[in-house]
Amino acid sequence: MHGYRVHVVGPVCFDVVFSGLSAPPRPGTEVKACFLGISPGGAANVAVALARLGLDVAVSAVFADDPFGRYLWSALCDEGVDLTYSVGTTGWSTPLTSSVAVWGERSMVTYAEPPPVDALSLLPAHYQADALVVSLAEVDQGGLARLHQVAPLVFADVPGEEGPLYWAELLERLASVDVFLPNAAEALAATGCDTLPEAATRLSARGPLVVVKDGAEGSLAVAPNSATVTREPAVPVAARDTTGAGDVFDAGFVYATLAGWSIRRRLRFANLCAAESVKLIGGSFAAPCWRDLGASYRGLADTHLRRSYRFLEAALADAPSRRDCRRSVPGIVLPPGALSGTAVTS
Numbered sequence: 001m002h003g004y005r006v007h008v009v010g011p012v013c014f015d016v017v018f019s020g021l022s023a024p025p026r027p028g029t030e031v032k033a034c035f036l037g038i039s040p041g042g043a044a045n046v047a048v049a050l051a052r053l054g055l056d057v058a059v060s061a062v063f064a065d066d067p068f069g070r071y072l073w074s075a076l077c078d079e080g081v082d083l084t085y086s087v088g089t090t091g092w093s094t095p096l097t098s099s100v101a102v103w104g105e106r107s108m109v110t111y112a113e114p115p116p117v118d119a120l121s122l123l124p125a126h127y128q129a130d131a132l133v134v135s136l137a138e139v140d141q142g143g144l145a146r147l148h149q150v151a152p153l154v155f156a157d158v159p160g161e162e163g164p165l166y167w168a169e170l171l172e173r174l175a176s177v178d179v180f181l182p183n184a185a186e187a188l189a190a191t192g193c194d195t196l197p198e199a200a201t202r203l204s205a206r207g208p209l210v211v212v213k214d215g216a217e218g219s220l221a222v223a224p225n226s227a228t229v230t231r232e233p234a235v236p237v238a239a240r241d242t243t244g245a246g247d248v249f250d251a252g253f254v255y256a257t258l259a260g261w262s263i264r265r266r267l268r269f270a271n272l273c274a275a276e277s278v279k280l281i282g283g284s285f286a287a288p289c290w291r292d293l294g295a296s297y298r299g300l301a302d303t304h305l306r307r308s309y310r311f312l313e314a315a316l317a318d319a320p321s322r323r324d325c326r327r328s329v330p331g332i333v334l335p336p337g338a339l340s341g342t343a344v345t346s
Helices: 043-052 067-078 141-145 167-176 184-191 196-204 245-258 263-277 290-298 303-308 312-317
Strands: 005-009 012-021 035-042 056-060 062-064 087-089 096-102 105-111 131-135 153-157 209-213 219-222 229-232
Touching (some): 005 043, 012 067, 035 043, 043 245, 131 245, 153 245, 184 196, 209 245, 209 263, 245 263
Parallel strands (some): 131 153
Antiparallel strands (some): 012 035, 209 219
C-alpha cells in the first residue's frame, strides 16, 4: 500500500468551524460556541485523510498568495501532501468556509471566487497516478474524458445537493468515473427516487460503482448494472462535528479499494474512518491516523461488529507509524520555519 499514489483535484478552502452551540443562531441574536477549529478544507479533507493512512498523495489546487493561502500551503506540506502540481497566484482570495455545528450536524457558509487557473490543467502530460479523486462540479465532460489517461481509477463526489451542478448534467458525467460517492440527500435529489437502494441502482446504471453515504445509518453500494445492494451499518459514536466526514469516508473507500478489499470491507473501513472523524472538530485535521483506527476497532463493545472488523488486524500490523496527528485548534498554527520564506509562489 505504501507505493500507491492518489491524486486529488479541487479547491482547497480555509475552514473555520464553530461547535458546541446550544442552539442555531437566529437573526438579530448572538450565540456562543464552546469550540472553534481552524483547518484546511475542501479537497484538503480527502488529501490529508489519505496521507494519514500512509498513501503517497498529491494535490492539484490553486492557492492565493495571502495569509490564508500561505497557511493552507504550509499545513498540507506538513501533512506530507505533494504540492508539486499546485500553483499560487496573486490578485485572488482564498476560499473560506464557516461551519456551524449544532447537535453534531453542521451548516456551512462559503465565500469563493472563481479560481484564475483550472486545477486539472496543472497535471502535466504523461503524468500517472494509481487513483484520482475529483468533484463532478469541478471538471467538465471533456476533462473527465481524459482522467483515465492519468489514473486507472477515478473517484468522484459532488459539492452538495444545492451545488451549482444541474443533476441532469451530472448524470451524463457518471459514465466517465469508476466510483461515485454521493451522500443520501444528493443521491435522492439526483434521481428523484424515494429510497436510497432505488437511487443507487438507478445511478449505477450509468456506469460507476455507486457508494452512498447515509450518516448514522452507515453506507450502501450498488455495482454497475446490478440490483444487488450491499449495506453496512455505521460505527456508533458520539458525534461532535460532521464537517468533512463525507470526505474522510471517501478517503477510506479509496484506500480500501486500492488494498483490494471486498465491497463489504471497503464500506466497513470507510464507515470506521468517518466515525473517527466526527468525534473531533473540523474536517481535515479530524481525519484519523492508524493508531486511532486501531484503538476504535479494539474498543468496539458490540461483539458482532468487532468480529466484522477483524480483517483490520493484518492492515494494522503493517500500518505506517507517525507522530501524533495534528488537530484543529482555535487559531492558525504554522509549522516550524513556515514564516522564514515564501510558501506560495506565482
